Every structure is written in structure tokens, then in C-alpha cells.
Amino acid sequence: MYDKITPPTTGAKITFKKGEPIVPDNPIIPFIRGDGTGIDIWPATQKVLDAAVAKAYKGQRQISWFKVYAGDEACDLYGTYQYLPQDTLTAIQEYGLAIKGPLTTPVGGGIRSLNVALRQIFDLYACVRPCRYYAGTPSPHKNPEKLDVIVYRENTEDIYLGIEWRQGSEIGDRLIKLLNEELIPATPEHGKKQIPLDAGIGIKPISKGGSQRLVRRAMKHALLLPKHKQQVTLVHKGNIMKYTEGAFRDWGYELVTSEFRQECVTERESWILSNKEKNPNISSEDNARQVDPGYDALTPEKKAQIVKEVETVLNSIWSSHGNGQWKDKVMVNDRIADSIFQQIQTRPDEYSILATMNLNGDYLSDAAAAIVGGLGMGPGANIGDACAIFEATHGTAPKHAGLDRINPGSVILSGVMMLEYMGWQEAADLIKQGLGEAIASSQVTYDLARLLEPPVEPLKCSEFAEAIIQHFE
Numbered sequence: 001m002y003d004k005i006t007p008p009t010t011g012a013k014i015t016f017k018k019g020e021p022i023v024p025d026n027p028i029i030p031f032i033r034g035d036g037t038g039i040d041i042w043p044a045t046q047k048v049l050d051a052a053v054a055k056a057y058k059g060q061r062q063i064s065w066f067k068v069y070a071g072d073e074a075c076d077l078y079g080t081y082q083y084l085p086q087d088t089l090t091a092i093q094e095y096g097l098a099i100k101g102p103l104t105t106p107v108g109g110g111i112r113s114l115n116v117a118l119r120q121i122f123d124l125y126a127c128v129r130p131c132r133y134y135a136g137t138p139s140p141h142k143n144p145e146k147l148d149v150i151v152y153r154e155n156t157e158d159i160y161l162g163i164e165w166r167q168g169s170e171i172g173d174r175l176i177k178l179l180n181e182e183l184i185p186a187t188p189e190h191g192k193k194q195i196p197l198d199a200g201i202g203i204k205p206i207s208k209g210g211s212q213r214l215v216r217r218a219m220k221h222a223l224l225l226p227k228h229k230q231q232v233t234l235v236h237k238g239n240i241m242k243y244t245e246g247a248f249r250d251w252g253y254e255l256v257t258s259e260f261r262q263e264c265v266t267e268r269e270s271w272i273l274s275n276k277e278k279n280p281n282i283s284s285e286d287n288a289r290q291v292d293p294g295y296d297a298l299t300p301e302k303k304a305q306i307v308k309e310v311e312t313v314l315n316s317i318w319s320s321h322g323n324g325q326w327k328d329k330v331m332v333n334d335r336i337a338d339s340i341f342q343q344i345q346t347r348p349d350e351y352s353i354l355a356t357m358n359l360n361g362d363y364l365s366d367a368a369a370a371i372v373g374g375l376g377m378g379p380g381a382n383i384g385d386a387c388a389i390f391e392a393t394h395g396t397a398p399k400h401a402g403l404d405r406i407n408p409g410s411v412i413l414s415g416v417m418m419l420e421y422m423g424w425q426e427a428a429d430l431i432k433q434g435l436g437e438a439i440a441s442s443q444v445t446y447d448l449a450r451l452l453e454p455p456v457e458p459l460k461c462s463e464f465a466e467a468i469i470q471h472f473e
């Protein structure tokens with residue numbers, strides 16, 4: 001079955017039922033060490049995970065690690081250009097769950113991203129990236145503890161579909177000609193727009209199915225959070241790109257108000273309901289005026305639309321959501337992408353789950369990680385219905401590779417996410433507690449040490465892992 005690797009002789013497979021993992025006490029879990037700083041981060045992570053599982057379950061549970069290869073390490077074993085060998089894909093397929101270090105992707109030419117390839121091959125459509133603050137972590141923000149968000153990033157479409165044509169290529173030129181001469185003129189709303197003849201072309205597909213399965217997962221996650229964090233924000237740039245970014249928002253609202261009608265309220269619905277709660281005799285028009293403060297300046301058509309929205313909401317959900325019942329439901333709102341970057345800094349505590357398309361989520365997850373301590377503190381998971389791969393938000397950080405100095409926190413916390421996904425909460429909690437206490441006592445790697453005031457002597461990557469383990473109780 002395998003060409004150059006051999007699975008561990010002990011251990012059992014994780015299986016999936018209705019999208020949820022069924023985990024034996026001794027699961028076999030494939031891991032990819034990763035390029036660049038993967039060489040430092042992975043051994044530190046493995047040590048912490050094993051120590052936590054041993055301490056939490058006293059030998060009754062343990063992980064059988066299965067080393068599989070991708071990136072430069074794979075080329076060493078399998079030969080030139082064998083960046084993602086079939087052995088690795090077979091192992092992940094067979095065992096259903098994996099954890100990985102970062103893998104290099106060249107800019108411009110060269111191979112396409114291996115990280116993206118893995119997400120697409122296994123249809124890992126939700127990239128889940130929590131950003132929460134550990135006390136004592138230095139941050140450029142005054143109140144970083146106020147940020148506690150989970151970026152739910154669509155992981156298979158948008159720029160990840162990767163459909164592009166190089167400037168000057170034969171097909172690219174044909175496509176531009178077809179667009180300029182036939183398709184754009186045939187679409188009146190595009191007016192006299194023309195694509196420059198020297199353009200490269202990229203296609204940004206956003207599908208209804210892809211958007212809705214992501215939002216569905218985000219909603220299910222929101223329902224498991226404490227009441228005050230039960231919120232999903234749909235992030236988009238729908239004011240500019242109406243049929244991709246705008247559609248993502250509309251499909252998101254459609255999904256939540258059909259599949260989760262009893263469990264959710266939209267922000268606008270909550271305004272309409274609370275206007276009536278404060279003033280039971282309010283007219284539909286006055287209610288509309290309060291929902292949309294610019295109401296009186298609108299055209300008659302727009303006014304009629306808002307009045308109709310008010311009446312529809314009151315007729316359809318007043319009995320199930322009115323009289324304050326909506327306050328116990330998941331709040332679903334939406335924000336335009338540029339504004340959410342500002343909002344997570346100025347009003348961080350107003351947000352919880354941020355559901356995004358691919359590119360917006362890529363930017364947003366790095367930006368949110370910066371607030372809580374930087375890319376050394378940004379874990380993540382790529383989750384599908386029959387497979388999951390855990391990995392940090394950051395990349396290979398090549399200038400730090402092999403120096404035993406990089407912060408392994410993000411991959412360790414990705415391991416925590418993996419343990420939680422497996423239902424091994426006791427081991428996950430030990431690591432969170434150990435890491436929290438190490439940071440609180442200023443036992444940190446260079447990235448955090450340089451920001452502390454006064455600065456402290458940094459721990460090595462491997463020493464930070466040891467410090468976490470020493471703080472297990």
C-alpha cells in the first residue's frame with residue numbers, strides 16, 4: 001500500500017460518522033514535519049502533546065505518530081519534484097486526521113501551494129483560526145484580552161481555486177478578447193468596461209454551496225459557545241463585488257434563517273423586534289425609520305422595501321423571537337471587509353465568529369493573531385466532513401529555520417485544537433494551562449521576549465516546550 005513509509009505497528013484508525021470523528025484510545029495520527037522552521041517547531045510540539053496525553057490519561061490513551069512527508073523533506077526521500085507523494089495522501093486519507101508544520105510556496109512561478117493542495121484534495125472546506133489572548137503576552141494593543149474571535153475561513157474557493165492565466169499567454173489573450181468583444185458588451189451593467197490587453201487574468205468563483213457549508217459549520221460552532229459569544233459575523237466586500245462577495249453575505253443569511261431559524265436572529269431583525277418591544281404601538285414606517293436612520297432621504301421604492309422588511313419580520317418571527325426571546329439566540333450580522341479590520345482593533349469585544357471567504361480570511365487571521373501576540377500565537381485547523389488537518393496560521397519563517405529560536409506556540413495550540421476535536425479535552429486543557437503559565441511567568445521565545453517591558457532573555461524553541469510541560473499541574 002505504501003512505497004517508502006510504514007505505519008506504526010500499534011494503534012487504530014480514526015473514523016467519521018456524520019462529519020464527526022470517532023476516536024480510539026490509541027489513534028494513529030500522520031504528521032508532516034514541514035519546511036523551514038518546521039524542523040524546530042515539530043519536535044517541540046510532539047513532545048508537548050505526548051507529555052500532556054501521558055499526564056492526562058496515565059497510559060490509557062496515547063497517540064501513535066506516523067511520519068509522512070511533504071515539501072523539501074519529501075523530495076529528499078522520494079526524488080526531485082516529489083513534493084507531495086502519493087504515500088502521504090494515502091496515509092491522510094486512511095487515518096482521517098493529520099497535523100503539519102508549514103510548507104514553502106514560491107511567489108510568482110514554481111509549484112502551486114502544497115498547503116492549498118492538501119486542503120482541496122481532502123475537501124477541508126473550513127479553515128478555523130481562533131485568536132485569543134494569553135495573559136502576559138506582549139501586544140501592540142492596550143487591551144488585547146478583549147479580542148477573542150474565531151476566523152472561519154472558506155478554504156477551497158475564491159483565490160484557492162487558483163484559476164489564472166499569465167499575461168501574454170495564448171489562452172489569456174483569447175479570454176480577454178472574448179470578454180472585451182462579446183461577454184462584457186452583452187452585459188449592459190458593465191457599460192463600456194474593457195480589460196487591458198496586457199492584463200493577467202484571475203477568476204474568483206464563490207459558490208452558493210461552498211459559502212453555505214462554511215456558514216453552516218460556523219453556526220454549529222457558535223451554538224456550542226457560551227451565550228455571550230454566540231454570534232456569527234459574515235465578512236464580505238459585497239458593496240464592490242456584488243455577485244461573489246455580496247452573494248456570500250446573502251447566501252449566509254439565507255442559510256441561517258432557513259436551517260437555523262429557531263436558533264438565530266439577524267442584527268436587523270433584532271432592531272425591528274426591539275423597536276416594537278420598546279414601543280408596542282410603533283407603526284411599520286416609524287420602525288423602518290429607526291432601523292435605517294437615513295430613511296427619510298431614501299427613494300419611495302427603497303422606503304417601501306424597508307417597511308415590507310419590517311412587516312415580514314414581525315409577521316414571521318414575533319411569536320418565536322419577540323418579547324426579548326431573540327436575546328437568547330445566535331446573533332448573525334455582517335460587516336464589510338475593510339471595516340472589520342478596523343473593528344477588531346477598536347471594538348474587539350463585539351465580535352466572536354468571523355465567517356469569511358478565502359482571501360479576506362487569510363488577511364484577517366494574520367491581523368487578528370497580531371493583536372494577541374503575533375504569528376507565534378496563531379493556531380488553526382482545516383476541517384472537512386471526513387478529514388481534518390491541523391496547522392498554524394503562519395508559514396515557514398525561513399530566516400529563523402534550524403536556529404531553535406522560533407515560537408512553537410501556534411503549532412502546539414493547533415495540537416490543542418486537534419485534541420479538542422478528538423474529544424481529549426483533559427490533555428488539551430493541560431497544555432493551555434501550561435502555556436498560559438509559561439507566558440505569564442515571562443518564559444517566552446524571542447518574538448515575545450523582545451516586546452516585553454523590560455525585555456527578558458528569550459527561551460529557545462525547545463526550552464519553551466519544556467517550560468510548558470513543567471507548568472502542567
Ligand SMILES: NC(=O)C1=CN([C@@H]2O[C@H](COP(=O)(O)OP(=O)(O)OC[C@H]3O[C@@H](n4cnc5c(N)ncnc54)[C@H](OP(=O)(O)O)[C@@H]3O)[C@@H](O)[C@H]2O)C=CC1
Pocket residue numbers: 101102103104105106115374375376377391392393394395396397398399406407408409410447
Ligand atoms: N500553512 C502554511 O504552511 C503556510 C505557508 N506559508 C509559506 O511560508 C513561506 C514564508 O512566508 P512568509 O510570508 O515569510 O510568512 P511567515 O508566516 O512564514 O513568516 C513571516 C514572519 O512572521 C513571524 N513569524 C512566523 N512564524 C512565527 C512563529 N512561529 N513565531 C514567531 N514569529 C513568527 C516572523 O517575524 P519576525 O522575523 O519579525 O520575528 C516571520 O519572519 C512562504 O513560502 C509562504 O507561502 C505561509 C503561510 C502559511
Ligand SMILES: O=C(O)CCC(=O)C(=O)O
Pocket residue numbers: 103104105113114115116362393395
Ligand atoms: O500555502 C501557502 O503558502 C500560504 C497559505 C496561507 O497563507 C495560509 O494558509 O494562511
Ligand SMILES: [Mg+2]
Pocket residue numbers: 362363366393
Ligand atoms: Mg496566510
